Amino acid sequence: MVEVRELSKRFGRNGVLAVDGVSFRANAGEIFGLLGENGAGKTTTLRLLATILDPTSGTALINGVDLLRDPSEVRRQLGVVAAEPGVYDRLTPREHLRYFGELHGMPRPEIARRSAELLRRLDMEEFADRRSGQLSRGMKQKVALARAWLTDPPVLLMDEPTAGLDVLATRAVEEFIGEARAAGKTVIFSSHIMSQVEKLCDRVAVIHRGRIIADGTVNELKSHSTRERFEDVFARLVGEQS
Amino acid sequence: MRGRRDFQWRHVGVVFRKELIDTTRDRRTWLAMIIIPLLLVPLLLLAMPTIMVQHMERVEETPVAVAVVGAEHYPDLVAFLDGLDGVNAVQLEDPVAGLAERAVHAILYLPEGMAAAVAGEVPAQLRLAFDASDEFSTAARDRLAAALGEFASRVVAGRLAARGLDPAILNPLPWSVENLAPPQRMVGFALGMIMPMLLAIWASTGGMYAAIDGAAGEKERGTLEPLLSTPASRTAIVIGKYLAVVLTSVLASAVSLLGMVLTFLVRPAALLGPGADLQVGLAEILPAPAAGVILLVVLGLAGMFSALQLAISLYARSFREAQTYLSPLSFVVIFPAIFTQFLPVEHVPEWFFFVPVLGSLAVLKEALVGIIDLEHIAMTLAVSAVGIRFALAFAVACFRKERVLFRT
Numbered sequence: 001m002v003e004v005r006e007l008s009k010r011f012g013r014n015g016v017l018a019v020d021g022v023s024f025r026a027n028a029g030e031i032f033g034l035l036g037e038n039g040a041g042k043t044t045t046l047r048l049l050a051t052i053l054d055p056t057s058g059t060a061l062i063n064g065v066d067l068l069r070d071p072s073e074v075r076r077q078l079g080v081v082a083a084e085p086g087v088y089d090r091l092t093p094r095e096h097l098r099y100f101g102e103l104h105g106m107p108r109p110e111i112a113r114r115s116a117e118l119l120r121r122l123d124m125e126e127f128a129d130r131r132s133g134q135l136s137r138g139m140k141q142k143v144a145l146a147r148a149w150l151t152d153p154p155v156l157l158m159d160e161p162t163a164g165l166d167v168l169a170t171r172a173v174e175e176f177i178g179e180a181r182a183a184g185k186t187v188i189f190s191s192h193i194m195s196q197v198e199k200l201c202d203r204v205a206v207i208h209r210g211r212i213i214a215d216g217t218v219n220e221l222k223s224h225s226t227r228e229r230f231e232d233v234f235a236r237l238v239g240e241q242s
Numbered sequence: 243m244r245g246r247r248d249f250q251w252r253h254v255g256v257v258f259r260k261e262l263i264d265t266t267r268d269r270r271t272w273l274a275m276i277i278i279p280l281l282l283v284p285l286l287l288l289a290m291p292t293i294m295v296q297h298m299e300r301v302e303e304t305p306v307a308v309a310v311v312g313a314e315h316y317p318d319l320v321a322f323l324d325g326l327d328g329v330n331a332v333q334l335e336d337p338v339a340g341l342a343e344r345a346v347h348a349i350l351y352l353p354e355g356m357a358a359a360v361a362g363e364v365p366a367q368l369r370l371a372f373d374a375s376d377e378f379s380t381a382a383r384d385r386l387a388a389a390l391g392e393f394a395s396r397v398v399a400g401r402l403a404a405r406g407l408d409p410a411i412l413n414p415l416p417w418s419v420e421n422l423a424p425p426q427r428m429v430g431f432a433l434g435m436i437m438p439m440l441l442a443i444w445a446s447t448g449g450m451y452a453a454i455d456g457a458a459g460e461k462e463r464g465t466l467e468p469l470l471s472t473p474a475s476r477t478a479i480v481i482g483k484y485l486a487v488v489l490t491s492v493l494a495s496a497v498s499l500l501g502m503v504l505t506f507l508v509r510p511a512a513l514l515g516p517g518a519d520l521q522v523g524l525a526e527i528l529p530a531p532a533a534g535v536i537l538l539v540v541l542g543l544a545g546m547f548s549a550l551q552l553a554i555s556l557y558a559r560s561f562r563e564a565q566t567y568l569s570p571l572s573f574v575v576i577f578p579a580i581f582t583q584f585l586p587v588e589h590v591p592e593w594f595f596f597v598p599v600l601g602s603l604a605v606l607k608e609a610l611v612g613i614i615d616l617e618h619i620a621m622t623l624a625v626s627a628v629g630i631r632f633a634l635a636f637a638v639a640c641f642r643k644e645r646v647l648f649r650t
Contacts, residue, residue, distance in 0.1 A: 011644075050471045053644055072248035072473050080471040084464030090267040091260075102256040103472040131267075147468065 002026040002049065002155055002186050006058035009044055009210075018044040020210035021058065026186050026203070028154065031177060033201030034190040035234065041210040042190040043082075046159045049188070050080050063154045063186075076104065079148030079156045083163035085140035089133030093124055093143045096132065097150055104151045111150070118146040122172065138169030145176050155186045162196065174200060198230045206237050213237055253474035257482025265452045265490060274451055275490055279444050279498035284505045286436070305330055306382040307345070309337035312352035316360065319352065322393050329389065341373055347382030348372045360397060429506070429527060430611035434587060437502060438606035439579035441495050441536065442599070445543035446575045448494025449487035450568055453551035456483040458564035461556070466647065476641045484548055484637060491544035492537075499536065503527055535609040535619055539602050542626025546598065547571070549633035553640040559649060579603055587611050595621040598629045 002025070009019040019041045026032035034042045047053045049060055051071035059068045063077040087096060094115055101111035119128045122142045127135055132143060141161065148156060158177065162170045177200055180187050191197050197204055198218050205215035214221055214237050221233050265271045305328045313320045313333060324331040334340040337349045351369035353359070359366040370386060373379040399409045423431075460466040469479065506527045528536075551568055558564035578600045582590070587607055595601040601622035608615055640646045 047467070050467075052467060052470045053648075072475060075471055075473045078471060080468055082464065082467055084467075086464035086466075086468045088264060088463065088465055090264050095263070099256065099260050100468070100472060103253060103469075103474045105252070105473065144468070 001028050001064070002032075002060060002062055002188060004045075004049070004058075004060040007045065007048055007055050007060055008057045009048055009053060010056045017056075017210050019048065019055075022207070022210070022212050023058075024205050024212060024215060026188050028186050029181055029184045030202045031181050031187045031189055031200050033197040033204040034188065034207055035192070035194070035197050035204050036190070036207035037192055037238070040207045042192075042207055043159055044210075045207070046080075046157050046188065046190060050078060050157055051075055076151075077153055077155050079151065079153040081141075081144045081148045081156070081158045081161045083160040085137065085144045087132040087135075087140045087143050090131055092129045092131060093119065093135075093139075093146065094128045096143050096147055100147050101150055106151060114150055114152075115146070118149060122146055122176070136169075138165050138172070141165060141169060142172065145173065149176075149180075153185070156180050156188070158187065158189045160191055161189070162191075162193075194230045194234055206234060208238050208241055213241055248473065248475040249477050250475070251478075253478035254482040254485070257474065257479050258485045261452065261456055261483055261486035262489070264455065265486060268451065268455065271451045271455075271490065275448050275494045276497050279440075279448065279494045280501045283436075283440065283498055283501040287502075287505045288509060301377055301381045303328075304378055304381075306347050306385050307332055308382065308386060309334040309340055309346040309349045310352065311337055311349060312354065312356070315352040315354055316356040316366075318357070319393060323350075323386070323389055326389055329385065338371075341371065341379070344373075344376060344378070347376070347379045348386055350386065363401065427612070433502070433527075433610040434607045435583060437499075437610050438603045439576070439583060440498050440502075441540055441606055442543055442575045442579055442603055443572065444494040444498050445491050445540040446547035447491075447572050449489075449491035449544065449548050450551055452490045453483075453487045453548060454555045454558075454561055454564040454568065456487065457552050457556035458558040458561050461558075461647075462560045470647075477638050480552065480638050480641045481634075484552055484634065487548035487552060488541070488544045491548055492540055495540045495544070496537075499528070529612070531614050532609040532612065535614060536606060538619070538623060539605050539609070539626075542623055542630070543575075543599070543602050545630040546626060546633050547575075549630065549637040553633070553637040556637070556640045557646050557649065575599055582607065587613060596625060598625050601625055 004022055004024050007019055007022045008017060010017050022041070022045055024032070034045065036042050044053065048055050049062065049067070051067050051074050055068070059066055061067075062074045065073045065077060067074045087093075091099065097115040097118070098108075098111050101114070102108075106114070119125050122145060124139070124142050124146065127139055132140060135143070144161075148158075156177075161177075162173050165173065174196075177187055177189060181202075189197075189201060201218065203215065203217050204221060205212045206221070207213070218230065221237075222230065307330050308323065310320050310323075310331050310333065313331070320331050323329050331350075332346060334346060337346065340346045341349055349371040351371070353367055356366045368390070370383060370390075372383040395409075398412070402409050402412075460469065470476065503524065507524065550571065554567050554571070555564035558567055582594075582600065582603045585607075587604075590604045590607070594604045595618050601618070605615075605618050605622045608618065
C-alpha cells in the first residue's frame with residue numbers, strides 16, 4: 001500500500017511547485033494510474049516516492065514505512081521502472097540482476113535462482129548473457145522489468161514504462177503489470193496515454209500542474225456520461241482548471 | 243538525515259566490483275590506462291633518441307660540398323680541403339644561387355694575394371658563407387671550420403719549425419675532463435627530469451574515463467535513477483565508484499613506471515646517452531624505498547583527482563560535456579610539472595611541500611634521484627590527505643545535490 005500525504009516539491013528556493021500538495025492512496029493488488037500531460041508532475045511525484053528527491057513538504061508511507069524517516073527501508077520496498085530502461089551497455093542482463101540483487105542485499109544463490117526464473121518468465125533467456133549495448137529497446141526494458149521484480153517488492157513504481165516501445169514489447173510490459181497486480185503488489189503507473197490507463201488501471205488520479213484535479217475509478221471519472229470517451233473526460237477536467 | 247545511517251561497506255564493495263568490471267570492458271580505459279602509459283616512456287626513451295642519432299649520423303656522413311671562390315689565390319688550401327675525407331671543393335659560376343638551391347653546403351671566399359700573404363706571414367682574411375636554415379649546411383660549416391683550423395695549425399707548425407721552436411709551446415696547459423657522478427646518480431638525474439611529470443599525469447588522469455563513465459555516463463544512460471532507488475546509500479555509491487577510479491589511476495601510473503623500468507633494463511644507454519655502457523639491475527633503477535614513496539605519493543595524487551573528476555563529471559549532463567570540463571584539470575598537473583622539471587632537487591624551496599601537486603612532484607623527483615627525506619614525504623602526504631578529505635566530501639555532496647543529479 002502507498003499512502004501519499006500532502007506531498008509537495010519546489011525546485012530551487014523560489015522555483016515552481018512541480019508537485020503541489022498531492023495526496024492519494026494506492027492499495028495492494030491494485031494498479032493506480034497517474035494520468036497527466038508531459039510536465040504535469042508525474043515523474044517528480046514518482047521520484048519523491050522513490051526517495052531520489054527530497055520532498056519540500058508532506059510525506060508518504062510506502063508499505064507502512066515513512067519516506068522521511070527511513071528512506072533506505074522505503075527503497076527496499078520498491079521496484080522502479082522508468083521510461084528510460086537505464087541499462088549498462090557493457091553488462092549482460094544476468095549481470096544487471098546480480099548487481100541490483102547484491103545492492104538489495106540478496107544472497108548470491110538466491111539471486112541466481114530468481115534471475116533464472118525471471119529470465120525464463122520474461123522470455124529473455126536467449127539474450128541473458130549478451131552485452132546489453134547490443135540489445136533492442138524492448139529487450140532493455142525487459143531487463144528493467146526483471147530488475148524491478150527481482151527482490152519481489154510489495155510496491156512497483158512505473159513511470160511511462162512503455163514509452164518508445166513497439167507493440168510486442170508494450171504488451172510484455174502490460175502483461176507484467178497485470179501479473180504484479182495478481183501477485184498482490186501495489187502498482188503505481190504513470191502515463192499520458194488515455195487508452196492504456198483506461199485498460200490497465202483500477203483507479204486513476206489526474207494530475208495537472210502538480211496538483212491532483214480528480215481521482216477515482218475510470219467509470220467514476222466518466223460519471224457525467226457513460227458514453228463519454230476517456231480522452232474527453234481528461235480534456236474536460238484539465239479545461240476546468242484553466 | 244539521509245545516507246550516513248544507511249551507509250554499508252558491503253554496498254561500497256558491490257559498487258566497486260561492478261565499476262571495475264564495467265571499466266575493464268571499456269576499450270577506452272585500456273588505451274588510456276594501460277597501453278599509452280606503458281608505451282609512452284619506451285617510445286620517448288628508445289625510439290626518439292634512436293631516430294635522432296640516426297638523423298645526426300646521416301647528416302655527418304653526407305659529404306660536404308663547398309664552393310670555393312678565388313681558388314686560384316691559394317691552390318694549396320683548396321687541395322688540402324679536397325683531399326679530406328668527405329669534403330669536395332667545387333667551382334661554381336653563381337655560388338650564392340648554388341647554396342640557395344642546396345647544390346653546395348657552403349661557400350669559401352679566398353682573398354686576392356692569399357698565397358703571398360701566407361708566405362709573408364701576414365693574416366689573410368677568409369670568408370665562409372653558409373645557410374643556417376639548413377642542417378646540412380650548418381654541419382658543413384662546422385666541418386670546414388675544423389678543417390681550416392687544422393690547416394692553420396699546420397702553417398703555424400711550419401713557421402715555428404722554421405724558427406727552431408717546438409709547437410708544444412703553444413699549448414702550455416693540456417687538460418682532460420672526467421665525469422665522477424656514479425651511474426646511479428646519472429640514472430636518477432635523467433629519471434628525475436621526466437618521470438615525476440609522467441607519474442603525476444597518469445595518477446591524475448589515468449582514471450578519467452572511469453570517472454566520467456561512473457558519473458556523467460550513468461546520467462546519460464539513465465542508469466543513475468535505478469541505482470539511486472536501491473537501498474545503497476549515496477555515500478556508499480560514491481565511495482565505491484571513487485575507489486574504482488583511484489585504482490585505475492594508480493594502475494596507470496604503475497604501468498608507466500613499469501614501462502620506464504623495462505626500458506632501462508633492456509637498454510641502459512637510453513637515458514644516459516650513447517657510450518654510457520653500464521649494466522644496472524632493478525635494485526639500482528628503482529630501490530624498494532623509492533618505489534614505496536612513489537606509490538604513496540601517487541596514491542595521494544590519484545586520491546585527490548579521482549574525487550574531483552567524479553564530482554565534476556557528475557555535474558556534466560553528458561559524457562562529452564564531462565570530457566570538456568575535465569580536460570583543463572590536467573593542466574593543474576602539467577604546469578607545475580614543467581615548472582619543476584629543470585629545477586635541481588637540491589634547490590626545491592621548502593614551501594613547495596605545502597602545496598598540493600607541487601609537493602608531490604618534488605617528492606617524486608627526490609625519490610627518483612635516491613633522496614628519501616621523511617619530513618618532505620610526511621608533509622606532502624599530509625597535504626594530500628587533506629586534499630582527499632575535501633575532494634571526497636565535495637564528491638559526496640554533489641551526489642546528494644538534486645540540482646547536480648538532475649541538472650537538465
